[in-house]
Amino acid sequence: MPDAFIFDHVRTPRGRGKSNGSLHEITPVQLITQVLVALRDRNELDTSFVDDVVLGCGAPVGEQGSDIARFAVLEAGYAETVTGKQLDRFCGSGLEAVNTAAAQVMAGQAELTIGGGVEAMSRVPLGGAGGAWFTDPQLAFHTHFIPQGISADLMATLYGHSRTDVDRYAVESQRRAAFAWANGHFARSVVPVKDVIGLPVLERDEFLRPDTTLESLAALEPSFVEMGEKFGFDSVAMQRYPQVERINHVHHAGNSSGIVDGAGAVLVGNQRIAKKLNLKPRARIVAFATYGTDPTIMLTGPSYASQKALKRARMNVADIDLFELNEAFAVVVLRYMEVLSVPHDKVNVNGGAIAMGHPIGATGAIILGILVDELERRNLATGLATLCIGGGMGIATIIERV
Numbered sequence: 251m252p253d254a255f256i257f258d259h260v261r262t263p264r265g266r267g268k269s270n271g272s273l274h275e276i277t278p279v280q281l282i283t284q285v286l287v288a289l290r291d292r293n294e295l296d297t298s299f300v301d302d303v304v305l306g307c308g309a310p311v312g313e314q315g316s317d318i319a320r321f322a323v324l325e326a327g328y329a330e331t332v333t334g335k336q337l338d339r340f341c342g343s344g345l346e347a348v349n350t351a352a353a354q355v356m357a358g359q360a361e362l363t364i365g366g367g368v369e370a371m372s373r374v375p376l377g378g379a380g381g382a383w384f385t386d387p388q389l390a391f392h393t394h395f396i397p398q399g400i401s402a403d404l405m406a407t408l409y410g411h412s413r414t415d416v417d418r419y420a421v422e423s424q425r426r427a428a429f430a431w432a433n434g435h436f437a438r439s440v441v442p443v444k445d446v447i448g449l450p451v452l453e454r455d456e457f458l459r460p461d462t463t464l465e466s467l468a469a470l471e472p473s474f475v476e477m478g479e480k481f482g483f484d485s486v487a488m489q490r491y492p493q494v495e496r497i498n499h500v501h502h503a504g505n506s507s508g509i510v511d512g513a514g515a516v517l518v519g520n521q522r523i524a525k526k527l528n529l530k531p532r533a534r535i536v537a538f539a540t541y542g543t544d545p546t547i548m549l550t551g552p553s554y555a556s557q558k559a560l561k562r563a564r565m566n567v568a569d570i571d572l573f574e575l576n577e578a579f580a581v582v583v584l585r586y587m588e589v590l591s592v593p594h595d596k597v598n599v600n601g602g603a604i605a606m607g608h609p610i611g612a613t614g615a616i617i618l619g620i621l622v623d624e625l626e627r628r629n630l631a632t633g634l635a636t637l638c639i640g641g642g643m644g645i646a647t648i649i650e651r652v
Contacts, residue, residue, distance in 0.1 A: 344615035422594075577605075
């Protein structure tokens with residue numbers, strides 16, 4: 251089986267996902283187009299050699315729908331022969347897109363591909379795609395549907411993580427992200443987003459709140475109390491987990507992932523195309539996996555997906571130097587470190603989505619790229635990127651530096 255190598259990756263800064271966010275006036279297709287242009291130009295890429303572009307999107311509707319990948323390829327001025335495909339695996343879409351692009355290479359059916367994702371959450375709201383799980387009472391009843399915020403609070407209750415625990419994690423995420431930006435850790439891979447006349451509108455992640463403290467977070471009210479109590483979702487959770495007497499609501503805007511706009515992409519190919527186009531492999535994709543878990547608690551999938559990928563790679567947790575786990579909610583990371591016995595100094599060393607935001611369809615590609623850069627910066631060998639996914643799933647990808 252041919253190896254799939256990562257040659258390069260690019261991402262936009264993440265803008266606040268509201269109408270007053272810096273990227274609100276930039277359409278989704280323009281967000282990802284600017285990433286594709288940067289990936290082409292900095293690698294002096296003859297795009298006629300690109301076989302396919304695979305993009306994830308968590309709300310593939312409206313101006314993000316109808317196979318945005320193909321039209322971003324055309325808008326970016328790539329060769330007309332380059333195809334595009336859009337996919338949706340909720341929060342795991344961006345990493346799934348990279349894995350799908352890599353799978354084509356590993357199967358010998360492509361030589362050069364791009365995997366990535368885009369989400370303009372200020373323009374296409376979270377949940378805008380609808381879906382049976384949210385609208386079909388029979389399905390919701392059968393699967394004990396609860397919103398993700400209730401799932402996070404259920405996890406915290408079940409596994410004994412207090413409000414102080416999740417707030418302390420959030421403060422550290424902010425501290426690490428601010429330090430990383432101040433010391434240029436993202437400089438190599440973040441490209442400014444420009445407006446229609448070529449002027450930069452955003453050059454760095456704007457969601458950060460580096461002045462966050464435990465005291466400032468303590469002043470915030472839990473976000474999911476009314477949803478859980480007034481609308482009955484706490485009762486649904488306790489039907490599924492009768493050992494829980496009461497849901498302890500600990501999550502709020504300060505210890506949950508931020509709603510943002512953003513895009514990212516990863517250039518993947520085999521050794522033959524590397525030699526032909528003078529591309530330098532930076533990392534090899536070793537293995538990837540997905541795993542399904544209980545859809546009610548929903549957010550426990552990353553540890554299972556990671557273990558599955560490690561088994562597939564004939565590795566164990568101790569073989570991994572750095573981990574990137576999407577900070578959907580603080581408890582997701584706390585539980586992951588607990589289950590796999592991973593120290594915090596190996597996980598999200600540059601902060602995560604609590605500090606910088608979670609552009610749903612793009613995040614997986616973004617954190618994989620961050621992992622590549624950080625392995626190089628620290629002169630380490632192996633990394634694992636993973637995300638929890640709506641509906642009770644997890645996804646993980648293992649890479650090693652070349």
